[in-house]
Amino acid sequence: MGTFQIDFGEDRQSKIVGIDLGTTNSLIAVMDLTGPRILEDAQGRKIVPSIVSSLPDGRLVAGETARELLLTNPERTVYSVKRLMGRGVNDVGDELKLFPFRIASDSESVIKLQLGSRTYTPPEISAAVLRQLKDNAEAALGEPVSQAVITVPAYFNDAQRQATKDAGRLAGLEVLRLVNEPTAASLAYGLDKRKEGVIAVYDFGGGTFDISILRLHDGIFEVLATNGDTHLGGDDIDNLLLRIAIEDIGSDGGPSIADDPEGVQRLRRAVIAAKEELSFAPETKISLDYKGTEYQRIIDRPLFERLIAPIVERTLEPCRACLADAKLTPEDINEVVMVGGSTRIPLVRTAVERLFKAKPHTELNPDEVVALGAAVQAGILSGEVQDQLLLDVTPLSLGIETMGGVVSKLIHRNSTIPASATESFTTAVDGQRNVLIHVLQGERELVKDCRSLARFDLKDIDPVPAGFARIEVRFLIDANGILNVTARDARTGKEQSVEVKPSYGLSEEQVEAMIQESFDRAEEDLRERQMREARVEADTILLATEKAQKNEAWQSLTPAEREAIEKAKQDVQAVYNGSDYRLLNEKIEALNHATQSLAENMMNSAVRGALKGTKID
């Protein structure tokens, strides 16, 4: 039966959602008439843990389900995958020591993780989290969701941003904008308060740290400078406590827990619980009772603070650099906004207060404020929010490799984006057809100290004498902080073809292939589901037929009729375990047809039976 569809025409546009794709937790929000609002799942939960597990049939599940599987199936489950986004195998040596990432052997410029029998790239894993969020939002809104704003750490480089965008596409979302997390938080913070002045957003999350300084003026949120560390977060505190607990257990002479993945995950949960408790209790206990290992350790706040002080200190250096870049002193900062779960730690608050000489704002829920801000940005894009505008910056300088392995800066860090620079290139040899441009990100002067972003190959240059060609190359960082390169032959004015070879991350073709594969898988999933439904129907009719064969009505059929039914029954059974649901449905229909007169006879005898007052089965 068809359902009723109302067409609202051009006026009715689907919602753009705002997503906080966090290291530890993710949230999805939307703009309402009253303001931004977090969307909950069917159980009323706002937070979707950024944990993904691979089921035996190869499907990925994310969120709460995966969080449970992390304990029972740690080998097939990953968390904190955001730390691997846009990075190569050589980058993640330190990470590998601390996280149970299982890198597949065929990883090159893109890391592949082994989960069960399959390998997945970080964008594919993140896409599973995004898909879960999308499903939750669609259920909550009662309409399909296809466009999103996704937040990223302000200090994410080009490859990390591109990887996030790829994850969105893999999840079936058009990513209209990547927004920096602290900037998004400032939107949520400044929205209803009509704030003016200079604010600092200190964003200390599960795996990343960002500091941004903004000027708020008449609805314009202008980022003056940003800094950070994309590998510094609450995870580091967890790992520190975990290492101590593992050592403790080892030194007690009992069996080491380090080689038992489930044990490690249980212990990890215990230390996280202890860490969280220490934000409001003066002391707590790390306790684990697992397979005969009974571990308890009292940890008080002074000890905890002594342990984590170096980690907290690491956040202060980017803050000072950010102030210097904004050409401001702590006295110039009117307010400090705290974002991210790790800002619940009292020592973090004290350190921030001491540095900025201002009491930090903690009235916002640090877990939700980024997603709420993403929803505000979604509202700006859809036109629902009219008077606010975000002017963000690029966190890292962009340059090209020149002679002697030196980087020549083209766009400096903290430039408002979109930002562009044009540079002319020529040929060194007569008739040269190609020029290769190596683009890097970073603040250092030598190529080896910067982050390789991509190589751009200017192809099919008109063959002219050396030095005669003049190719104008335009480097444009778009509003997402992602680089676009176009080139033009200045002599002929015609567009010059450019081939992009990203140093890290997936090529366009790889992303397309993955999307295609997910379509294929979706089709496969659909076929699988229809097959199952057909089998259920077959079970019903086979059972009914077998029952009928014991009924007296069976005897009233002609031998030919009985034979036809028997044949149709066998036909259904023959294709029952196949994979063609259409064929099975056909056979079910045939059996249905063959048993029609039997059913009628049964009906008649039932009526007769009823009239006689006998009970029929």
Added chain:
Amino acid sequence: MSSSSRNFYEFFGFDRKLDLDESALQKRFYELSREWHPDRFSRKGPDESARAMENTAIINDGYRTLRDPVKRAEYLLTEEGFPIGEQRSKDVPPELLEEVFELNMALEEMRSGDESARPQLEEAREKFVSMRGEIDGQLKALFARYDASESESETAKQALHEVRGALNKRRYVENLIRDVERALNPAISPAQTVEDRL
């Protein structure tokens, strides 16, 4: 950098002056951003979105250039056919020859761990910073002279010529200050040094 096709002054609606009112520039920057930012065009067609991005890039590049007196002067010089060129920091201004020679020796000592050069470097830093201040004063006067002259006139050309000379010297002094600061505080990575502007 070829910017002639999208002149920043024209885009912002300002006269081609070397002296600009920074608050008026900021106000204009906000106005133009509200008009053209890609966020306002995300549900428009691809052509309009692309144009919004192009214009916003010009607005941002232009604001970054015009709000900084040194970059602004360099930009206007290039526009007026006085390119700064590549040779800008190679030639030592003659009046600094002797000092630079001594400074380089002190820098070598400091870099090789000889702390006795520190007072000399600190003194040099102070001197160059004040020299930069003097150049900034000269630039301010030259800006006023150029702005008061008729465009294309000999006076205007002479002023631009002198602006170029002052900018080259300033850049040279700026690099010296940076070198001295790096030698004094090797812990500060390039990412954290602030490029001092006028």
